[in-house]
Structure formats: C-alpha cells, structure tokens
Amino acid sequence: MTPQEPNHSQRLVPDPEAEREVILSARDVCVAFGKNKVLDHLDLDVYRGEILGFVGGSGTGKSVLMRSILRLIPRQKGVIRILGEDYDKVREAKKIELDMRLGVLFQQGALFSALTVRENIQVPMREYLDLPKPLMDELAELKVAMVGLAPDAADKYPSELSGGMIKRAALARALALDPDLVFLDEPTSGLDPIGAAEFDELIAQLRDTLGLTVYMVTHDLDSLFSVCDRIAVLGQKKVLVEGTIEDMLSFDDPWVQSYFQGKRARRIPGTPRKPDAQQDPGSSPADSRKSEAQ
Numbered sequence: 425m426t427p428q429e430p431n432h433s434q435r436l437v438p439d440p441e442a443e444r445e446v447i448l449s450a451r452d453v454c455v456a457f458g459k460n461k462v463l464d465h466l467d468l469d470v471y472r473g474e475i476l477g478f479v480g481g482s483g484t485g486k487s488v489l490m491r492s493i494l495r496l497i498p499r500q501k502g503v504i505r506i507l508g509e510d511y512d513k514v515r516e517a518k519k520i521e522l523d524m525r526l527g528v529l530f531q532q533g534a535l536f537s538a539l540t541v542r543e544n545i546q547v548p549m550r551e552y553l554d555l556p557k558p559l560m561d562e563l564a565e566l567k568v569a570m571v572g573l574a575p576d577a578a579d580k581y582p583s584e585l586s587g588g589m590i591k592r593a594a595l596a597r598a599l600a601l602d603p604d605l606v607f608l609d610e611p612t613s614g615l616d617p618i619g620a621a622e623f624d625e626l627i628a629q630l631r632d633t634l635g636l637t638v639y640m641v642t643h644d645l646d647s648l649f650s651v652c653d654r655i656a657v658l659g660q661k662k663v664l665v666e667g668t669i670e671d672m673l674s675f676d677d678p679w680v681q682s683y684f685q686g687k688r689a690r691r692i693p694g695t696p697r698k699p700d701a702q703q704d705p706g707s708s709p710a711d712s713r714k715s716e717a718q
C-alpha cells in the first residue's frame with residue numbers, strides 16, 4: 425500500500441454509509457409511453473430500515489416508477505434489484521418469494537368492497553400461503569391490532585370505515601405477509617391533520633418494531649419533515665437529489681428550494697428558510713395538512 429492510499433482495514437470509526445444494506449436498487453431505468461419519455465436513466469437506492477419519502481411535481485412519474493418497480497408497467501431499459509436479486513433474471517419460485525417480501529398500499533386503499541377487512545387482509549395469504557382458516561383469522565386479527573384498528577373493524581366492510589380506517593386496513597393488508605419493504609402511495613392524502621399525524625406515527629412505529637423499510641410517495645410536507653429518514657426528489661425524469669431534509673434545504677435547484685422552503689414548509693417549526701424562497705412553485709405540494717385543515 426502506498427502512503428496515499430487510505431487503509432480501510434484500520435478504520436476505527438465504522439462508516440455507516442458502508443454498512444447500510446441496499447434493499448432496493450434501480451439503475452438506468454427508462455420508462456416511456458409512446459413518445460412520452462417519463463423516466464430517463466433513473467438511479468435510486470433504498471436502504472433497509474429507512475423511511476424514504478419520494479417527492480416530485482405532479483405528473484413527473486412518481487407513480488410510474490413505483491408501478492415499474494412493482495412490474496405493473498413495463499420499462500424500456502434498466503435493472504431493478506430487490507434484496508439484491510434482479511427479478512428479471514430469477515426463476516419463478518424466486519419471483520414468488522420476492523413478491524412476498526413486498527407490500528403495497530395504493531393511494532385510495534384499493535380494498536375489495538365486497539370483502540370484510542379480515543377477508544381483505546387474507547387475500548395475499550390465500551394467494552401465497554396454504555394456511556388453515558383459524559390460523560388465517562388469527563393472523564388477520566393480529567394485523568388489525570398492529571395498525572391500531574379496534575378488533576370489531578375486522579368484520580366491517582370498507583364502506584363502513586372512515587378514510588383513516590381504510591388507510592389502516594389497507595396497510596394491514598400490505599403487511600399480511602410480513603414484508604421487508606412496503607410501498608405507500610400518498611398514504612396521508614385525504615386524512616385530516618390529526619389522522620395524518622397518527623398515520624405517520626404508526627409508520628414510524630412499524631419501522632422501529634418490525635424493522636420495516638418504507639418507500640413512501642408523498643406530497644405531505646409534514647410527513648417528509650417528521651418521519652422520513654431520507655428524501656428522493658424526482659425531476660427532469662430522474663432522481664434529482666436524494667438525502668436528508670437538510671440536504672434538500674441546501675440543494676441548489678429552484679423547484680427543490682420552492683418545495684422545501686416555500687410558504688407551506690416555512691410554517692413547520694424549526695424549518696430554516698431562505699429569504700428568497702417566497703413562492704410555492706406551480707406544482708408545489710397540493711395537500712399540506714394545514715391547507716386541508718382550512
């Protein structure tokens with residue numbers, strides 16, 4: 425070893441960056457619909473145990489990326505690895521195993537209206553596992569409790585639930601198979617400020633107790649400031665910047681500045697704000713909790 429080369433084996437302080445496990449990686453991802461190129465050579469890493477907030481202006485491709493990761497829409501190019509495995513290259517049995525490690529909460533909950541909460545939670549169990557009914561009932565009740573719903577919610581139909589209860593029931597279904605990684609598509613949209621804050625708290629609790637990794641598409645600045653460990657911003661068809669809130673606040677891009685330091689962000693206590701960031705951009709967060717409350 426030459427004197428110029430660092431001797432990593434003698435490092436005394438562990439490098440936290442080096443020890444984080446990448447649970448999801450996207451490399452060089454391109455998605456287009458006809459001539460409409462939505463994602464262009466996009467790269468992204470999600471680390472185990474983190475809550476990643478994924479933001480971007482309306483129509484920039486946040487849902488497209490999530491759906492592409494979940495293979496609900498095809499991509500033209502790029503590699504997506506889940507738990508280190510390239511889904512496109514693994515055998516069928518491994519594909520099923522990988523599918524079981526992912527949970528999804530779609531924006532409107534997407535519960536089956538003809539099924540009770542219990543039956544909704546049991547849908548993935550029936551699809552992937554072969555369990556006796558009493559055990560499935562027990563597991564569903566456990567999930568109901570885990571998301572903070574009262575036991576009697578298990579036998580209700582989605583039409584009998586409030587918006588917040590629907591989100592929780594949908595989260596319970598997303599957790600049915602004890603996934604490593606859950607995707608949440610705007611989980612707090614449509615909730616009142618108290619319900620949204622409680623939902624954020626629940627997500628943080630589940631991350632802490634289950635070691636869950638959370639990929640959360642959101643416009644909710646309160647969630648971004650209060651529960652997200654890192655944030656990735658989608659812009660110009662790729663991830664423009666990823667990092668902590670502090671990284672966002674110091675990132676030199678007009679959209680990022682306006683988003684994180686605009687009128688709504690400034691209302692969050694403790695948010696440093698630059699004097700020149702007066703305006704929210706045209707495609708700024710549509711549903712900050714305060715505006716919902718007004």
Ligand SMILES: Nc1ncnc2c1ncn2[C@@H]1O[C@H](COP(=O)(O)OP(=O)(O)OP(=O)(O)O)[C@@H](O)[C@H]1O
Nearest residue numbers: 457460462480481482483484485486487488489497
């Ligand atoms: N199935 C599809 N077919 C054709 N175009 C699509 C399809 N899905 C999405 N798009 C286009 O891809 C672009 C990105 O859409 P996407 O829904 O991912 O935006 P978004 O960032 O999630 O927006 P929002 O924050 O408003 O939900 C839009 O131009 C949209 O019209």
